[in-house]
Amino acid sequence: MKKKLLTLTLLLVLVLSGCVKTKSEVESGGKDDSKGGSNEKVQIEVLGMGSGEEDLNIVRDQLIKNGFDVKLNIQPDYGTFSAQKDAGNFDLALSSWTTVTGNPDYAVRALFKSDGANSMVKDAKVDELIDQASTETADEYTKTYKQLEQQLVTEKAFIAPLYNSFKAQGVNKEVLNPDTVRLAKSRAIPWETIDFKKTEQRATEPLVTQQAIGDLTxxxxxxxxxxxxxxxxxxxxxxxxxxxxxxxxxxxxxxxxxxxxxxxxxxxxxxxxxxxxxxxxxxxxxxxxxxxxxxxxxxxxxxxxxxxxxxxxxxxxxxxxxxxxxxxxxxxxxxxxxxxxxxxxxxxxxxxxxxxxxxxxxxxxxxxxxxxxxxxxxxxxxxxxxxxxxxxxxxxxxxxxxxxxxxxxxxxxxxxxxxxxxxxxxxxxxxxxxxxxxxxxxxxxxxxILVKKNDYQADFVKNPGYRTGSDFEPKVSNVTVRFIDDADSALSALRNGEIHIFNGVPETKYDLVEKADNLQLQKSDSNAVTYLQFNTAGREVSQSENLRKAVLFSINQDEFLNYYQGNKKKAYSTVSPLVDTGNELVADSDKVKEFLEAYRKE
Structure with a gap:
């Protein structure tokens, strides 16, 4: 019954937030800017998607515990989420980033540099440190990225980090040789190493894998x-x-x-x-x-x-x-x-x-x-x-x-x-x-090479002129990529033998893969970080470092790790999986009170 009430509440919020206000409307009065008296709660609007409902609920509870009045703006998909974000209808947006190149410059340049393609941050010191670190080698840039994190999080509170995720995939071990299936921290899965358990199937059977998106950019x-x-x-x-x-x-x-x-x-x-x-x-x-x-x-x-x-x-x-x-x-x-x-x-x-x-x-x-x-x-x-x-x-x-x-x-x-x-x-x-x-x-x-596709799958064939006779010549002649956008459906297809690999098994489904006799769960570290992005235009959090810091020190990462049963790790920024800076966010209710009081006096 409790779960049904929560679902109804979230649906009500969704309906109420579905009307997108323009950015000008937001800046001119779409939100009550009153800081209130010393006993009034400060309202914070948190934007996210239905897929992040668990994280949004944890964030809401932590903020409420520290004296905030929280409004959840939950959108059903990325398109409506982006529309709300572009309109400025949020104080905090639940965001994530995966550094697919394995280097820390990629983890920060587009996100936090003033001219970055996905940046909401404009800070000269942040820009300077990003550029400085990019010129340094791996044994030199740790200190620089430590300073960057401190400016980005500690000093300015442009983001509030939540956690670093693992990377996991399920493999049908009765069909494939699991030892030939790679799970890389950053790069996409290479197919040329993958082999069938029965090698005579290489030329006659396709390797069947999956991805969520069927409309190819x-x-x-x-x-x-x-x-x-x-x-x-x-x-x-x-x-x-x-x-x-x-x-x-x-x-x-x-x-x-x-x-x-x-x-x-x-x-x-x-x-x-x-x-x-x-x-x-x-x-x-x-x-x-x-x-x-x-x-x-x-x-x-x-x-x-x-x-x-x-x-x-x-x-x-x-x-x-x-x-x-x-x-x-x-x-x-x-x-x-x-x-x-x-x-x-x-x-x-x-x-x-x-x-x-x-x-x-x-x-x-x-x-x-x-x-x-x-x-x-x-x-x-x-x-x-x-x-x-x-x-x-x-x-x-x-x-x-x-x-x-x-x-x-x-x-x-x-x-x-x-x-x-x-x-x-x-x-x-x-x-x-x-x-x-x-x-x-x-x-x-x-x-x-991709031969053809339709709405349901894409068919690939090995390149007959690629490293012939070497260890890198593709083992399997044909690869089929099925388009399955729902994680539960993809997991069902894996368990039923319809696909051989499911890359992206959710943390909450690890046990289903591990208990299946025909499957093997492969898990490794990843460069995926989930964090809260502050709105930097048209809101009180845009103008007040004190307010942002009050939110920042309300975040208790241990509660996220406990909820995900240890299948998450602590993070300080999107750099955390790549560079050990030693920085750590520690929740502190006394600091929350201190920064809220300073905010009210501004």
């Missing part, structure tokens, strides 16, 4: 950075480097044998392999085009990645804006005379490490590369300033290598006058969707 890697395409593009396009499951930058499974950071931390060299060809689709089958993935394609791909005007609706430009140039190196002497960062070793020696055949010549044309004879291609990436974290961005799916020839042949439109109704760009999902408009134009440099 774009299969052009620079035009999307969301849950609809991150996994798909990660497996369709090879990159210069990759991330290990623990976020170390490596060449394994990439286009390069080795990479090297030169003295000064602004020049980065990559020695390319010659055993990867682009795949295309003919009659719904993957074919080897015979076109090698080479340095010319790398330069073309990175040039367009760093140019915000290279395509309409460029969604990943901010990840690559630190790239000044990408060029093909043809002078072997440059590698011999350039030393590694913090070392006397030459770049040449680093690039030749563990090679079967050493470098005898560098070639500018990819058709002339022949690694067995010592003829290689090298690409140099130069950053606008010292920026060691550029390597993490080069491991991101948006840095996937596309075919210069193919993309140029399709993207013949004028970017400034692009018309979505008449111009069909490279990677448009309409070209791979079953029906009258199907005209698959994809060229995949990675282990798999």
């Amino acid at each position: 774009s299969l052009d890697p620079i035009k999307g950075n969301d849950g609809s395409i991150n996994t798909l593009n990660t497996n369709m396009y090879v990159r210069l480097v990759n991330l290990t499951d623990e976020d170390e930058v490596v060449s394994d499974g990439s286009l390069s044998y080795n990479y090297a950071m030169a003295e000064g931390n602004s020049d980065y060299y990559f020695l390319l392999r010659d055993d990867i060809h682009f795949a295309a689709v003919s009659k719904e089958k993957a074919v080897d085009t015979g076109e090698r993935v080479g340095a010319e394609d790398v330069v073309f791909s990175l040039d367009r990645a760093k140019d915000m005007d290279s395509v309409p609706d460029h969604r990943t430009y901010s990840l690559h804006e630190h790239i000044k140039s990408a060029e093909i190196v043809t002078d072997l002497a440059e590698l011999e005379k350039t030393t590694l960062s913090g070392s006397d070793q030459t770049v040449l020696a680093a690039l030749e490490n563990d090679l079967d055949t050493k470098l005898s010549a560098l070639v500018g044309n990819k058709t002339e590369a022949d690694n067995s004879k010592g003829n290689y291609q090298v690409v140099k990436v130069t950053t606008t300033e010292p920026f060691p974290q550029v390597l993490n961005y080069l491991a991101h799916q948006s840095a996937g290598i596309v075919s210069e020839k193919q993309v140029k042949s399709i993207n013949t439109y004028d970017v400034a006058s692009f018309n979505i109704d008449t111009d069909i760009p490279y990677g448009d999902q309409r070209t791979v969707t079953e029906g009258a408009n199907y005209n698959n134009q994809l060229y995949a440099s990675g282990p798999y």
Whole structure:
């Protein structure tokens, strides 16, 4: 009965909050700005979605306990949540962020820098510390990120951290060999390592996995950075480097044998392999085009990645804006005379490490590369300033290598006058969707290529020209990605054998996977952090640090950890899973009273 009453209350709040006020209405009187007397409670409006109902209830109870009057503004989906947020109808918004590149710059730049794509923070000190940390190496930036967190949380209370989540997936261990299924902290799951328990099924049975979103943003890697395409593009396009499951930058499974950071931390060299060809689709089958993935394609791909005007609706430009140039190196002497960062070793020696055949010549044309004879291609990436974290961005799916020839042949439109109704760009999902408009134009440099999709699933086939005969040649010939947006439905499909992997098992469902005889739960740390974002325009919390700090010190993270039965960890900011700064938020009711009193006296 208690649960039903709570549900009815939340539904009533939902109905009352469904009418979206404009930002001007909010700023001019949509909310009672009265601070009240010393005995009056301060009202706080907390915005969130139905999927975060448990967290919203905990936040509400903690604020009420500390003397606030709390209004929950719960929206049914992300669209209505965004509309309320854009209108300014909140003091606090329940937010989350996952650092998919494994580096702390990505965890803060877009969120908290004044010009960040998703930022509600404008603070010169925050900007300065973000930029400073980006120029430092991992053994240098801990102190800087500690100061950044203190400015962001302790000094200004722009956010109130809640917790760091784990990452979990369920695997059908009767069908798949669980040891071949990776669960990385940051990067999307790679399919090429996955194998069936019965290896004879590799060519006859598809690997069946799942994702929530079926409407694909774009299969052009620079035009999307969301849950609809991150996994798909990660497996369709090879990159210069990759991330290990623990976020170390490596060449394994990439286009390069080795990479090297030169003295000064602004020049980065990559020695390319010659055993990867682009795949295309003919009659719904993957074919080897015979076109090698080479340095010319790398330069073309990175040039367009760093140019915000290279395509309409460029969604990943901010990840690559630190790239000044990408060029093909043809002078072997440059590698011999350039030393590694913090070392006397030459770049040449680093690039030749563990090679079967050493470098005898560098070639500018990819058709002339022949690694067995010592003829290689090298690409140099130069950053606008010292920026060691550029390597993490080069491991991101948006840095996937596309075919210069193919993309140029399709993207013949004028970017400034692009018309979505008449111009069909490279990677448009309409070209791979079953029906009258199907005209698959994809060229995949990675282990798999998307053959076709519909409203229910997308079908992939292995690239026949990808690392043939090596350990990185895809094991399974066909992959089917089912579109199942509901977590309970996805879990049911996993338990019934309809899918083989469910990435994203909720914490509250771990036990169902663990108890199933045919399933195995894989769990690891993640870079996902949930926090409360303060409104920085048009509300009392926007103007008063004291009020924000009163909210901040009302948050008791132990209660979240207890609710989730230890399946969450404490966090101080979105940097917490990546850098151990030592900062910790401790709830303090005395500080709440102190800051509320100071707020009332303002």
